[in-house]
Amino acid sequence: MQINIPDKLIPLLTSKARFNIAVGGRDSGKSHTIARILILKALNQKCIILCTRHIQKSIKKSSYSLLVKIIKEYEFQKHFDITENEIRCLRTGSKFIFEGLYQNIDNIRSLEDVLYCWVEEANKVSYDAWDVLIPTVRIPGNQFFITFNPDQLDDPVYNMFITHHRENALVIFMNYYDNPFLSNESKDEIEYCKLNFPDKYKWIYLGECRTTSEARILHNIVIHDFDIDMSRQPYYGGDWGGNDPNTLIQSYIYDNELFICREFYESVNDPLALRDKYVVIDWIHGRNIIADSSRPEMIRFMNSTGRFVFSGSKKSIGQPIKEGAFKFAMAQYLRSFKKIHIHETNCPNACREFPRWSYKVDKNEKILDVVADFDDHSVDALIYSHETPAKMWYRTNFKR
Numbered sequence: 001m002q003i004n005i006p007d008k009l010i011p012l013l014t015s016k017a018r019f020n021i022a023v024g025g026r027d028s029g030k031s032h033t034i035a036r037i038l039i040l041k042a043l044n045q046k047c048i049i050l051c052t053r054h055i056q057k058s059i060k061k062s063s064y065s066l067l068v069k070i071i072k073e074y075e076f077q078k079h080f081d082i083t084e085n086e087i088r089c090l091r092t093g094s095k096f097i098f099e100g101l102y103q104n105i106d107n108i109r110s111l112e113d114v115l116y117c118w119v120e121e122a123n124k125v126s127y128d129a130w131d132v133l134i135p136t137v138r139i140p141g142n143q144f145f146i147t148f149n150p151d152q153l154d155d156p157v158y159n160m161f162i163t164h165h166r167e168n169a170l171v172i173f174m175n176y177y178d179n180p181f182l183s184n185e186s187k188d189e190i191e192y193c194k195l196n197f198p199d200k201y202k203w204i205y206l207g208e209c210r211t212t213s214e215a216r217i218l219h220n221i222v223i224h225d226f227d228i229d230m231s232r233q234p235y236y237g238g239d240w241g242g243n244d245p246n247t248l249i250q251s252y253i254y255d256n257e258l259f260i261c262r263e264f265y266e267s268v269n270d271p272l273a274l275r276d277k278y279v280v281i282d283w284i285h286g287r288n289i290i291a292d293s294s295r296p297e298m299i300r301f302m303n304s305t306g307r308f309v310f311s312g313s314k315k316s317i318g319q320p321i322k323e324g325a326f327k328f329a330m331a332q333y334l335r336s337f338k339k340i341h342i343h344e345t346n347c348p349n350a351c352r353e354f355p356r357w358s359y360k361v362d363k364n365e366k367i368l369d370v371v372a373d374f375d376d377h378s379v380d381a382l383i384y385s386h387e388t389p390a391k392m393w394y395r396t397n398f399k400r
């Protein structure tokens with residue numbers, strides 16, 4: 001039986017490169033092609049294939065559905081046992097497993113004998129996740145298949161494989177005009193977007209990066225080194241990490257401008273080790289720190305040192321019945337500053353996170369009044385610390 005693969009992506013069938021990247025705009029056939037290739041590999045050798053992405057809320061919202069669709073399309077059902085959690089090849093004993101990187105990073109660390117790894121929507125995957133994933137897939141001859149539509153130039157996957165060339169990577173740029181199997185309906189939609197929304201067309205269908213995302217929350221950021229004014233009232237915030245970075249942020253306000261001046265940012269799983277790191281940070285000694293209230297045991301444990309006082313954020317700003325109301329209200333508060341200065345030397349992670357903080361965008365590219373989930377640990381630490389001034393600002397501007 002003939003398997004439909006666009007000519008431009010045929011090199012992926014025989015590639016010996018460890019990293020195989022198909023990058024470009026929508027409707028180019030990248031994901032369908034990788035799914036077909038991995039099904040063929042499962043049919044021809046015994047292997048474990050890990051299919052992953054940044055956030056996988058359910059198995060049906062993963063590449064699972066696409067793989068099942070293609071298995072049925074080519075009438076391969078007799079060769080596969082499709083269960084609710086995995087897909088097994090009856091011919092070779094191969095299996096597909098599915099994990100989200102953001103929620104299940106510990107599951108990723110413990111995986112053994114993965115030969116092929118497919119990272120879908122890879123533009124959303126953080127550096128921290130890549131640092132765990134790449135060493136985990138380590139048996140001889142392992143390969144990554146990475147698919148994504150470019151978004152920002154500073155997205156980790158773009159920086160790792162496009163901006164910086166790797167000797168062991170095969171990169172293929174693929175757009176809709178390279179896909180001979182594109183439907184007429186899709187062609188009509190693309191032409192409409194090209195004629196009426198040329199900037200959106202370049203990003204969505206030509207795979208060009210957006211230098212300034214329309215969904216970006218903060219356009220008042222200035223990144224530079226500045227003299228820290230210790231006479232101003234400081235605000236201290238913390239976000240608990242574990243697998244994610246534990247974060248501390250120091251800031252102050254002057255003349256309706258926010259100054260983010262110091263940060264601590266490190267992944268530490270052991271509470272004892274984290275405590276030992278915190279007690280030697282001189283700029284939090286004797287300070288009141290507002291932290292994520294979802295970890296009361298960490299707050300009590302840190303307060304037992306007597307070196308600082310942690311309190312839990314009430315997350316009480318915004319419309320209580322609306323999902324994500326607190327973060328959305330805090331986003332409006334931060335947008336109200338004339339400028340947000342971030343100390344470039346002291347706060348490298350805040351410099352990376354704050355410009356990428358964005359609203360969610362739906363499948364029709366409509367920007368929603370909901371803050372997107374991503375690696376925003378320094379942002380969270382800051383918004384916890386500013387809950388009190390933000391509450392006063394919110395009452396003034398939104399309460400009658």
